[in-house]
Amino acid sequence: MIQALLFAAAVATTPAPAAAPTFKIEHPSTKYPGEEEIADYAHAPANAGTTPFEGDGMWKAFHEKAGVDRVVDELVDRSLADPRISDIFKSHDMVRLRRTLKEQFCYLLNGGCDYSGRDMKTVHKDMGLQNTDFNALVEHLQVAMDHEKIGFRDQNRFLAKLAPMQRQAVER
Amino acid sequence: MRKICAALLGAGMVLCAQAAQAQTEMREGGKLLLTEGVSNIEGAGGGGIATWALITGYETRDGIGANVHATGIQLKDYQFRAYGAAVGIRDRVELSYAHQEFDTQGTGVKLGLGRDFTFSQDVYGAKVKLLGDAVYDQDSWVPQVSVGAQYKRASQSGVLSFLGAKDNSGVDWFVAASKVFLNESLVLNGAVRETKANQTGLLGFGGPGNDNYHTEFEGSAALLLTKRFAAGVEYRTKPNNLGLKEDDWKDVFVAYALNKHLSVTAAYVDLGEIATFRNQRGGYLSLQAGF
Numbered sequence: 001m002i003q004a005l006l007f008a009a010a011v012a013t014t015p016a017p018a019a020a021p022t023f024k025i026e027h028p029s030t031k032y033p034g035e036e037e038i039a040d041y042a043h044a045p046a047n048a049g050t051t052p053f054e055g056d057g058m059w060k061a062f063h064e065k066a067g068v069d070r071v072v073d074e075l076v077d078r079s080l081a082d083p084r085i086s087d088i089f090k091s092h093d094m095v096r097l098r099r100t101l102k103e104q105f106c107y108l109l110n111g112g113c114d115y116s117g118r119d120m121k122t123v124h125k126d127m128g129l130q131n132t133d134f135n136a137l138v139e140h141l142q143v144a145m146d147h148e149k150i151g152f153r154d155q156n157r158f159l160a161k162l163a164p165m166q167r168q169a170v171e172r
Numbered sequence: 173m174r175k176i177c178a179a180l181l182g183a184g185m186v187l188c189a190q191a192a193q194a195q196t197e198m199r200e201g202g203k204l205l206l207t208e209g210v211s212n213i214e215g216a217g218g219g220g221i222a223t224w225a226l227i228t229g230y231e232t233r234d235g236i237g238a239n240v241h242a243t244g245i246q247l248k249d250y251q252f253r254a255y256g257a258a259v260g261i262r263d264r265v266e267l268s269y270a271h272q273e274f275d276t277q278g279t280g281v282k283l284g285l286g287r288d289f290t291f292s293q294d295v296y297g298a299k300v301k302l303l304g305d306a307v308y309d310q311d312s313w314v315p316q317v318s319v320g321a322q323y324k325r326a327s328q329s330g331v332l333s334f335l336g337a338k339d340n341s342g343v344d345w346f347v348a349a350s351k352v353f354l355n356e357s358l359v360l361n362g363a364v365r366e367t368k369a370n371q372t373g374l375l376g377f378g379g380p381g382n383d384n385y386h387t388e389f390e391g392s393a394a395l396l397l398t399k400r401f402a403a404g405v406e407y408r409t410k411p412n413n414l415g416l417k418e419d420d421w422k423d424v425f426v427a428y429a430l431n432k433h434l435s436v437t438a439a440y441v442d443l444g445e446i447a448t449f450r451n452q453r454g455g456y457l458s459l460q461a462g463f
């Protein structure tokens with residue numbers, strides 16, 4: 001098995017970082033009233049960090065838009081209430097974060113959304129995030145998914161999509 | 173509270189679990205439960221008898237996690253006991269210690285060693301993660317790979333040399349690869365070990381006319397069934413230096429994480445023939461407390 005794994009290691013390719021087709025420039029401050037002004041940026045689906053699932057299985061497993069909205073809201077609420085990581089979110093625009101996270105989850109779960117946010121590397125840059133922070137966030141996501149009664153295997157399939165974003169979000 | 177937990181480990185598991193659960197709901201869960209493995213019989217992070225590439229302990233804020241464990245196996249003719257401690261440093265280095273006792277119980281009389289004659293050994297281990305991350309790197313096949321060494325020193329050197337063992341101490345070297353396949357909720361591990369150890373070292377190292385290293389294999393597969401519950405199988409090959417028909421070891425196990433700090437592993441093990449007594453099967457129970 002070791003040999004199989006090592007062989008796999010040799011042939012595995014890490015997906016190229018978003019050399020994405022840039023569709024248009026997003027002007028968030030004019031488009032989303034209620035959100036703070038931020039600099040314009042290139043809008044591209046690849047900003048979501050990875051490709052969506054195929055089919056509608058995962059979208060249904062998350063109870064579609066209503067379910068995803070509940071999961072994201074609880075994820076953000078729990079993160080804001082967690083003394084380990086709440087400081088990181090202070091002074092950031094939580095209205096925008098909730099909206100873009102809902103878009104991102106919907107996009108990844110193949111719910112037919114457009115992800116209008118920035119890419120994962122840019123947005124988490126200079127936050128000094130550590131694995132502990134990442135794991136804390138995952139922990140809250142797991143609880144939120146539990147409360148939404150999403151099956152454990154489907155939770156893990158979704159986490160499999162998010163886990164590699166650790167390399168983009170966490171700066172060692 | 174966690175200190176109490178550790179102290180209670182042998183006896184008061186349930187009590188301890190309740191106390192830990194009362195801590196804070198929020199911190200519960202953490203890094204995927206159980207994906208850090210439990211302590212195996214040699215004290216290293218792994219399953220029950222197999223070694224994983226994962227570094228033991230849930231990473232903490234300052235990056236150091238530690239745990240203690242106690243394990244008992246009641247076989248048909250013998251009893252095996254082990255306890256130990258391990259630290260994981262920055263998810264990179266693991267240092268471990270385990271003390272193992274192999275109690276011949278009534279069988280000691282038949283072996284001419286006397287009732288309850290007990291072989292024992294101390295195992296000092298070090299493991300270093302070389303590459304990969306078993307959990308985060310879900311977009312590639314690259315496993316987490318670690319290398320390690322274990323210095324083992326057995327007691328009863330008189331009996332061991334009478335049995336034909338060349339030495340009562342030895343060093344094992346291993347390379348381990350582990351991968352959590354989140355998409356499949358599956359954990360796979362494989363390790364290659366260079367060893368001279370007889371019955372992992374309890375019966376000494378090397379044999380008559382045979383003091384060479386042997387290449388042995390350890391593998392395990394576990395299904396993550398819920399956030400707290402995993403079940404799997406393990407297999408471990410061993411050298412046969414003493415001419416005592418030493419068999420491969422295998423087991424089926426379930427592991428349950430009561431919370432981030434406490435887990436229990438139960439297994440049905442088959443250790444084959446040991447010192448001429450065949451079919452050494454039985455129940456395995458291990459408790460681990462991390463802090």
Ligand code: HEM
Binds near residue numbers: 093097129
């Ligand atoms: C898989 C892991 C993660 C994903 C998928 C994710 C996703 C996102 C998304 C979609 C945005 C908004 C992008 C935009 O405004 O254009 C964002 C922003 C943010 N994220 Fe994350 N994130 C992850 C990990 C984390 C972690 C671990 C933390 C901290 C504990 C964190 C803290 C923040 C903060 C504070 C913002 C606001 C940034 C700003 O307004 O400039 N994120 N994240």
